[in-house]
Amino acid sequence: MRLFAARDHDLVERARRGDRAAFQELVRPHLDSVRRFAFSFAGNWADADDLAQEVLLKAYRSIGGFEGRSSLSTWLHTLARSVFIDSRRGRQGTARAREQELDEQAGAAEEAESQEELAASKQEVERLWRVVRALEPEFRIPVVLCDIEGMSYEQVATVEGVPIGTIRSRLSRARAKLAAALAAEEQGVSVPPAPGTQSTPAPSNRSGRPAA
Amino acid sequence: MIPPTEAELVERLRGLRVAPPDGAFEERLWDRLADEPPPVRQLTSARRWTARRTLWTVAAVLVPTGALAGAGIWEASRPAPPPAPAVAAPDGVGVRAAPTAGPARGSTATVEAEPPVDGVVPEATPAPALEREVRPRPGAARAAVPEGSTAAEPVSEPPAAEPVAEPASSAATEAEPPLALGRVRMSVGSSDATGTATTRDPAGGSLRDAAGTRSGDGAGARVGEARANGERAGDAAADAARREREQQRERARTAGEGAEQRRERAGEEPGGPR
Numbered sequence: 001m002r003l004f005a006a007r008d009h010d011l012v013e014r015a016r017r018g019d020r021a022a023f024q025e026l027v028r029p030h031l032d033s034v035r036r037f038a039f040s041f042a043g044n045w046a047d048a049d050d051l052a053q054e055v056l057l058k059a060y061r062s063i064g065g066f067e068g069r070s071s072l073s074t075w076l077h078t079l080a081r082s083v084f085i086d087s088r089r090g091r092q093g094t095a096r097a098r099e100q101e102l103d104e105q106a107g108a109a110e111e112a113e114s115q116e117e118l119a120a121s122k123q124e125v126e127r128l129w130r131v132v133r134a135l136e137p138e139f140r141i142p143v144v145l146c147d148i149e150g151m152s153y154e155q156v157a158t159v160e161g162v163p164i165g166t167i168r169s170r171l172s173r174a175r176a177k178l179a180a181a182l183a184a185e186e187q188g189v190s191v192p193p194a195p196g197t198q199s200t201p202a203p204s205n206r207s208g209r210p211a212a
Numbered sequence: 213m214i215p216p217t218e219a220e221l222v223e224r225l226r227g228l229r230v231a232p233p234d235g236a237f238e239e240r241l242w243d244r245l246a247d248e249p250p251p252v253r254q255l256t257s258a259r260r261w262t263a264r265r266t267l268w269t270v271a272a273v274l275v276p277t278g279a280l281a282g283a284g285i286w287e288a289s290r291p292a293p294p295p296a297p298a299v300a301a302p303d304g305v306g307v308r309a310a311p312t313a314g315p316a317r318g319s320t321a322t323v324e325a326e327p328p329v330d331g332v333v334p335e336a337t338p339a340p341a342l343e344r345e346v347r348p349r350p351g352a353a354r355a356a357v358p359e360g361s362t363a364a365e366p367v368s369e370p371p372a373a374e375p376v377a378e379p380a381s382s383a384a385t386e387a388e389p390p391l392a393l394g395r396v397r398m399s400v401g402s403s404d405a406t407g408t409a410t411t412r413d414p415a416g417g418s419l420r421d422a423a424g425t426r427s428g429d430g431a432g433a434r435v436g437e438a439r440a441n442g443e444r445a446g447d448a449a450a451d452a453a454r455r456e457r458e459q460q461r462e463r464a465r466t467a468g469e470g471a472e473q474r475r476e477r478a479g480e481e482p483g484g485p486r
Contacts, residue, residue, distance in 0.1 A: 015251070016251060020242075020246065020248075023245070024242060024245070031238065035232045035237065036229070039232065046235070048232070049237050049240075052237070052241075053241050053244060057245065060245060060248055062251065063251050064251050064252055124224075128225065128227070132225075147225040148225050148229050149229065150226075150229070175221055175222070178221055178225075179215035179216050179217075179218070179221050182221070183216070
């Protein structure tokens with residue numbers, strides 16, 4: 001079943017032949033989503049942009065393998081997940097995690113000096129991202145893709161390579177964890193360090209794939 | 213503090229779906245993209261399968277005709293031609309089995325029982341093999357479709373006699389068994405003027421009856437029709453018996469094919485078309 005339009009199919013064909021303009025047109029609508037997804041792993045926008053660029057360059061190199069059996073968005077996010085998980089394995093990921101902590105501290109100090117409303121709004125966003133990033137990757141990915149990006153359970157299941165029921169279950173548990181973490185934060189209890197940023201990813205349900 | 217409800221939480225998370233800071237992301241991305249080599253053209257899985265199938269189809273058609281005989285592709289891996297039945301292999305199973313067949317494999321019996329050497333036979337015994345190859349065989353059209361082996365087929369149906377029996381000629385009917393005779397007679401009858409009366413004896417009553425039909429003699433026509441009906445009934449019985457025998461033969465052949473296919477599916481030919 002082809003989930004993308006004939007126009008997109010034409011763009012894919014052109015991109016396969018090396019047409020960069022066609023590739024740009026194809027992926028431009030998904031750039032923000034990929035960047036936000038990357039941000040949930042990187043912690044700061046500079047690193048997130050680096051990760052997102054890696055994803056998109058990889059997509060360009062392997063566009064020949066895209067058969068249109070899923071939507072382009074699903075395919076891109078599957079690639080992104082793979083790149084993000086891989087990036088965590090090396091020292092690069094550790095360095096990013098350290099940078100993230102420094103950035104957050106600097107950002108918090110900066111926000112303290114800014115105006116109240118803006119600071120409150122930014123703090124809310126920061127707090128939400130912080131608790132999201134504090135989730136294990138297997139819970140974080142469904143939250144980001146379903147609740148933030150608005151993807152369907154089926155698409156997220158394709159990205160993760162697990163059954164839809166697993167995604168539903170993970171999402172439910174992730175929301176419960178998020179709610180508890182937010183309540184704790186608002187009570188002044190700090191969120192424990194993000195396990196996904198320091199630890200190695202959990203084993204995946206699908207053989208041959210890294211854990212989500 | 214009361215934790216937020218799930219709906220409230222989802223609402224707050226939706227608020228994170230805002231445009232990321234610009235940071236000249238796109239410009240840097242397109243700059244890097246310009247340095248990338250063009251993507252490697254990859255065949256999709258469907259196209260890979262189609263290409264593989266086309267290759268095997270072409271090979272299955274060309275190899276039995278001997279078109280690749282001089283190319284040295286198939287001879288190297290083929291077993292030596294068996295001395296036995298030089299019968300046609302109708303559905304190209306030998307072509308598939310030949311490259312992987314070996315004495316240690318279970319499919320060896322299939323390869324040897326069949327004549328997979330249609331493309332090789334012209335080198336060994338040129339004249340008769342060439343005659344067989346130019347003759348359009350009934351199974352030639354099926355050669356592209358990989359089917360199970362028909363080891364019993366050459367034994368039960370010698371194809372050399374088949375084309376001879378098919379043309380409707382009176383000379384052939386003399387040598388043929390009564391079943392074929394009935395079939396030929398029917399075709400002669402259908403070419404008669406009336407189409408109702410034919411007989412084994414041209415001087416018998418049926419021609420006269422036919423003449424009666426033409427002349428409007430009702431009685432003669434009725435007698436002729438009755439006789440023709442009797443002949444048709446006899447022919448029908450003979451045809452039914454023949455069909456029954458053919459069905460039995462077909463069932464035996466199908467059973468043989470099924471057994472061969474099961475043996476092949478058991479992984480005896482990893483390189484063959486599926």
